[in-house]
Amino acid sequence: MIVTKRIAAVAAAVGLALSGFAGTASAAPAATTDLRLIAFNDFHGNLQPPAGSSGRVTLPNGTTVDAGGAAYLAAHVARLRGQAPNSLVLAAGDNIGASPLTSALFHDEPTVEFMNKIGTDASVIGNHEWDEGYAELLRVQFGGCHPTDGCQFHQPYRGARFPFLGANITFDNGLPAVLPVTVRFVDGIPVGIIGVTLKDLPSVVTPEVVKGFKFGDEVQALNRTSRLLDLAGIRTQVALVHQGDSTEGGGPDDCRTLPGPARQIATAASPSIDAFFTGHSHQQYNCVVTDPAGKPRPLIQGASFGRLLSVIDLKIDRKSRDVVRTATVAHNEVVTRTITPDAGVQALVDEAVAKAGPIANRQVGTITADLVRAAAPSGESPLGDVIADGQLAATQSNQAQIAMTNPGGIRTDLTYTGSPAGEGHGVVTYGEAFAVQPFGNIMQTITLTGAQLKTVLEQQWQPQPNGTTITRFLQVSSTLNYTWSQSGTQGNRVSGITVGGQPVDPAGAYRVSVNNFLAAGGDGFTELAKGTNLTGGPVDLDAFAAYLTANPNLAPPAPTRVTVIP
Numbered sequence: 002m003i004v005t006k007r008i009a010a011v012a013a014a015v016g017l018a019l020s021g022f023a024g025t026a027s028a029a030p031a032a033t034t035d036l037r038l039i040a041f042n043d044f045h046g047n048l049q050p051p052a053g054s055s056g057r058v059t060l061p062n063g064t065t066v067d068a069g070g071a072a073y074l075a076a077h078v079a080r081l082r083g084q085a086p087n088s089l090v091l092a093a094g095d096n097i098g099a100s101p102l103t104s105a106l107f108h109d110e111p112t113v114e115f116m117n118k119i120g121t122d123a124s125v126i127g128n129h130e131w132d133e134g135y136a137e138l139l140r141v142q143f144g145g146c147h148p149t150d151g152c153q154f155h156q157p158y159r160g161a162r163f164p165f166l167g168a169n170i171t172f173d174n175g176l177p178a179v180l181p182v183t184v185r186f187v188d189g190i191p192v193g194i195i196g197v198t199l200k201d202l203p204s205v206v207t208p209e210v211v212k213g214f215k216f217g218d219e220v221q222a223l224n225r226t227s228r229l230l231d232l233a234g235i236r237t238q239v240a241l242v243h244q245g246d247s248t249e250g251g252g253p254d255d256c257r258t259l260p261g262p263a264r265q266i267a268t269a270a271s272p273s274i275d276a277f278f279t280g281h282s283h284q285q286y287n288c289v290v291t292d293p294a295g296k297p298r299p300l301i302q303g304a305s306f307g308r309l310l311s312v313i314d315l316k317i318d319r320k321s322r323d324v325v326r327t328a329t330v331a332h333n334e335v336v337t338r339t340i341t342p343d344a345g346v347q348a349l350v351d352e353a354v355a356k357a358g359p360i361a362n363r364q365v366g367t368i369t370a371d372l373v374r375a376a377a378p379s380g381e382s383p384l385g386d387v388i389a390d391g392q393l394a395a396t397q398s399n400q401a402q403i404a405m406t407n408p409g410g411i412r413t414d415l416t417y418t419g420s421p422a423g424e425g426h427g428v429v430t431y432g433e434a435f436a437v438q439p440f441g442n443i444m445q446t447i448t449l450t451g452a453q454l455k456t457v458l459e460q461q462w463q464p465q466p467n468g469t470t471i472t473r474f475l476q477v478s479s480t481l482n483y484t485w486s487q488s489g490t491q492g493n494r495v496s497g498i499t500v501g502g503q504p505v506d507p508a509g510a511y512r513v514s515v516n517n518f519l520a521a522g523g524d525g526f527t528e529l530a531k532g533t534n535l536t537g538g539p540v541d542l543d544a545f546a547a548y549l550t551a552n553p554n555l556a557p558p559a560p561t562r563v564t565v566i567p
């Protein structure tokens with residue numbers, strides 16, 4: 002950006018010298034003002050740099066770079082602000098909820114404090130901001146201690162210094178339940194920021210928390226609110242949309258999106274809206290769409306977990322107070338870890354880590370023997386079995402019939418003799434469960450045909466360019482059984498698949514729970530990305546811990562789900 006600005010300045014100086022009007026031009030006030038919007042989405046309480054694939058960004062050439070961490074994000078925000086005369090920091094939802102231990106233990110209060118510290122101006126409400134219902138969202142907004150856990154982080158918790166927006170969230174009587182819009186003045190020019198959450202929010206949270214509320218059509222809510230801003234003469238309008246599209250891969254600034262709800266919304270909504278920040282699908286893309294009046298406007302998303310900052314540079318005409326659309330420039334900035342982290346945010350993160358320690362020692366279950374990751378010749382492991390069974394149990398409300406998980410997401414064994422924390426033999430603490438499932442992946446349930454299910458299982462064998470084949474055995478719930486042949490060829494190894502004891506019909510429909518990493522086609526399981534009717538669920542760790550609690554004295558399951566034949 003600095004380079005671009007220098008080129009522009011040099012060009013302007015040359016132009017003025019040639020035209021000979023330098024004196025006249027410098028006396029007139031600038032006709033436009035520059036505004037930089039800096040946004041992140043789906044941060045999910047990742048105060049510490051996220052681990053594994055959750056902490057990497059894929060670049061256009063397919064290589065990856067480590068990214069994310071609140072203190073690094075804060076440093077990048079400060080740097081990006083320093084390059085622009087005016088800036089606003091925005092969030093596209095799911096910044097709290099489905100969080101790692103360090104934030105989740107304190108009901109995400111440390112994450113809200115972090116967002117306060119970096120000067121967040123507004124956030125849309127994502128589905129996860131609504132996970133624990135309206136009353137808890139109001140507490141997060143306005144402060145106060147948690148009704149059951151109290152103030153465990155800071156006494157008192159003072160709330161968010163930015164509004165949570167939701168123009169399409171109303172009570173049953175149609176009145177707004179939350180603020181639909183906020184207005185910030187930038188260099189004397191009003192900027193309207195409208196938030197809308199996905200209209201399908203009720204399908205991705207527990208039914209109790211949406212009783213009494215309506216989640217309306219996104220485009221209608223944007224248009225209704227945009228019209229209010231129009232009437233008030235507020236012409237620079239920005240949309241925060243907690244809804245997103247899928248992609249066919251690509252780097253942070255590619256636009257390889259598949260047709261999806263975000264593009265549909267950004268194409269259809271009022272031409273008064275100048276830019277769309279999106280979220281929810283955890284994808285990276287930087288697109289330009291055409292509004293109903295035929296003008297371009299950006300549609301952008303910045304992956305998740307604080308790995309990217311979506312930056313949109315607007316040029317605003319002072320006289321009309323509206324955006325000069327042709328001058329808009331957008332990019333996704335990688336939150337690299339090579340920058341000096343922000344000291345204030347680092348101190349906040351360190352405090353959360355330290356205070357989480359004792360709470361992590363809470364008992365969540367008991368086991369009768371080690372639950373290990375080491376697999377039988379069939380590929381099945383006792384710990385994998387237990388995790389998949391827990392994921393199935395936790396997604397019953399999604400009508401899940403089977404669950405499958407990737408072995409790479411199971412990071413360590415659960416041991417009977419326990420951790421150095423000093424608890425009794427066989428006790429499993431929350432911290433130990435967390436060490437097994439640390440990524441904060443979110444459960445998702447999709448519909449696959451029987452034929453697709455077979456393809457997924459065949460994709461456990463992955464031919465490599467060098468002619469070898471690597472295997473990635475999915476860990477499956479007790480409701481899925483199959484046989485594979487050591488002498489089988491690619492695409493023809495798996496047979497005898499049953500779900501709930503019934504042979505699988507290739508044309509039948511099956512509800513399958515996987516984590517969001519697999520649902521996006523991770524680890525080479527591209528067939529899973531073709532699943533339909535996606536419904537969200539809890540964090541994988543919460544599913545695991547709940548299963549341990551519900552099944553005390555849990556013994557290692559016998560490896561009888563998968564059969565291997567010569």
Ligand SMILES: [Zn+2]
Nearest residue numbers: 095127128281
């Ligand atoms: Zn979401």
